[in-house]
Amino acid sequence: MEKKTCLYDRHVALGALMSPFGGFIMPIQYTNITDEHNAVRQHCGVFDVSHMGEVRITGPDAERYVQHIFTNDVSQAPVGQIYYGMMLYPNGGTVDDLLVYKMGENDFFLVINAANIDKDVAWMKEHTEGFDINLDHQSDYYGQLAVQGPEAESVVEEVLGLACKELKFYTAKVVGDIIVSRTGYTGEDGFEIYGSHEYIQQAWDKLIESGRCKPCGLGCRDTLRFEVGLPLYGDELSADISPVMAGLSMFCKLDKPEFIGKEALAEQKANGVAQKLVGIELADKAIPRHGYPVLNEAGEAIGEVTTGYHCLSVDKSVCMALVKTEYAKLDTPLQVQIRKKVFPGTVVKKKFYDKHYKK
Amino acid sequence: MAKFEEGLLYSESHEYIRVEGEYGYIGISDYAQHALGNVVYVDMPDVDDDVTAGEEFGAVESVKAASDLFSPVSGTVVEVNEALEDTPELLNEDAFANWIIKVQLSDKAELDNLMDAKAYQAFCEKE
Numbered sequence: 001m002e003k004k005t006c007l008y009d010r011h012v013a014l015g016a017l018m019s020p021f022g023g024f025i026m027p028i029q030y031t032n033i034t035d036e037h038n039a040v041r042q043h044c045g046v047f048d049v050s051h052m053g054e055v056r057i058t059g060p061d062a063e064r065y066v067q068h069i070f071t072n073d074v075s076q077a078p079v080g081q082i083y084y085g086m087m088l089y090p091n092g093g094t095v096d097d098l099l100v101y102k103m104g105e106n107d108f109f110l111v112i113n114a115a116n117i118d119k120d121v122a123w124m125k126e127h128t129e130g131f132d133i134n135l136d137h138q139s140d141y142y143g144q145l146a147v148q149g150p151e152a153e154s155v156v157e158e159v160l161g162l163a164c165k166e167l168k169f170y171t172a173k174v175v176g177d178i179i180v181s182r183t184g185y186t187g188e189d190g191f192e193i194y195g196s197h198e199y200i201q202q203a204w205d206k207l208i209e210s211g212r213c214k215p216c217g218l219g220c221r222d223t224l225r226f227e228v229g230l231p232l233y234g235d236e237l238s239a240d241i242s243p244v245m246a247g248l249s250m251f252c253k254l255d256k257p258e259f260i261g262k263e264a265l266a267e268q269k270a271n272g273v274a275q276k277l278v279g280i281e282l283a284d285k286a287i288p289r290h291g292y293p294v295l296n297e298a299g300e301a302i303g304e305v306t307t308g309y310h311c312l313s314v315d316k317s318v319c320m321a322l323v324k325t326e327y328a329k330l331d332t333p334l335q336v337q338i339r340k341k342v343f344p345g346t347v348v349k350k351k352f353y354d355k356h357y358k359k
Numbered sequence: 360m361a362k363f364e365e366g367l368l369y370s371e372s373h374e375y376i377r378v379e380g381e382y383g384y385i386g387i388s389d390y391a392q393h394a395l396g397n398v399v400y401v402d403m404p405d406v407d408d409d410v411t412a413g414e415e416f417g418a419v420e421s422v423k424a425a426s427d428l429f430s431p432v433s434g435t436v437v438e439v440n441e442a443l444e445d446t447p448e449l450l451n452e453d454a455f456a457n458w459i460i461k462v463q464l465s466d467k468a469e470l471d472n473l474m475d476a477k478a479y480q481a482f483c484e485k486e
Contacts, residue, residue, distance in 0.1 A: 028423070029396070032396050032397050032422075033396065033397065033421075033422040033423060034397050034422060219422065219423055223422060285399075285400050285444075286400060286402060287399070287400050287420050287425065289424075289425060309422065310399045310400060310420075310422070312422065317400075338402070339402060339415075339418060339425075339427075341402070
């Protein structure tokens with residue numbers, strides 16, 4: 001039985017197409033994916049992302065503990081700084097990718113993927129031995145909105161009355177009981193707001209009533225993140241896909257004294273990996289989808305599509321795919337099998353559309 | 360509200376066929392077009408390909424997903440609607456005016472297995 005977010009009734013009232021995602025029943029689209037996608041690229045959209053999980057780590061060893069389970073380095077962080085990174089298995093496979101907010105000295109707020117909440121919390125609890133920390137799982141308390149798009153700053157300031165102009169990219173601040181950060185998953189400027197269910201419901205109503213912000217579903221959240229090359233756990237990262245394979249080494253600080261999975265990553269960096277994530281652009285308009293085979297010019301299977309779309313911001317059929325490393329070089333000719341037919345393509349950068357962050 | 364055009368025959372997988380003599384024009388119903396949302400690509404067979412009743416002959420893709428097309432009849436493809444290659448959204452504009460393939464029927468008795476507009480509308484209302 002899927003869980004409902006605190007905005008479920010509002011989605012249904014707006015006529016959203018609802019579908020299971022990550023253990024929740026979530027809005028996929030309200031009108032259509034294309035219009036919602038364009039609203040975020042051109043103006044402003046609001047997403048209910050209350051399905052995301054939150055864990056607060058506090059206590060005398062909180063920083064040392066986060067450094068142990070997280071690939072990025074939070075040791076020099078000023079309060080309010082946010083880091084993207086992963087939790088890894090000892091073999092380098094990915095438990096989850098997450099954001100870590102430094103809320104204070106030895107006080108961290110971790111934001112994890114909905115589909116991985118149970119697994120992640122169990123993983124974190126398994127690794128607390130020897131650390132004097134308090135691990136507070138807060139997913140049931142927090143609702144979350146993402147307000148995204150070039151007009152997000154003025155909408156958040158004027159409609160929600162939250163001063164956020166001064167907030168730098170990947171920083172957060174606390175306003176009463178809520179947390180506001182300049183983060184997102186669309187490649188546009190934007191904010192994510194965490195608060196009680198009551199606050200999130202009121203904020204959602206204000207945003208929708210203002211008419212300045214289009215309600216956007218998870219359908220366009222996926223097309224938006226995909227176009228700018230952001231990974232989705234389950235597609236581009238998994239227990240079998242390490243950050244090195246996914247091209248995310250920059251978020252794994254091998255100069256840290258230690259973290260779970262560090263040795264495996266160092267070995268992968270030194271000796272190379274068998275498969276790498278690439279972008280592929282097709283010559284045709286056919287659409288490569290998750291799981292479709294990638295072939296070399298001789299027709300031998302050499303990989304698999306992780307995510308693919310006919311890009312909405314650029315008129316091209318493109319995908320990300322995990323392929324044998326020897327085929328991962330830019331401009332390598334490859335083919336994608338789509339149902340019964342095979343379509344020629346070329347290896348390109350994983351970023352199909354440029355990000356427009358305000359830093 | 361979906362339209363159910365009279366004079367066509369429909370399958371449970373939401374294709375229609377407009378029979379003209381020994382030929383049939385096959386497309387997707389207005390109901391299917393609504394359910395799919397914005398169509399961004401139509402995967403069509405080649406002329407001279409054989410199609411079989413109940414079997415897949417192509418696909419219609421929305422932004423989010425691909426939906427297979429199943430032929431309501433057996434026969435040989437004599438024409439494909441090339442306009443859909445560049446403007447797949449024609450299926451959203453008018454699914455009945457924009458057929459996908461024209462087939463020469465090999466067994467007209469197969470048409471007896473299909474629904475008329477009234478029966479198809481009742482079928483959709485139950486779905």
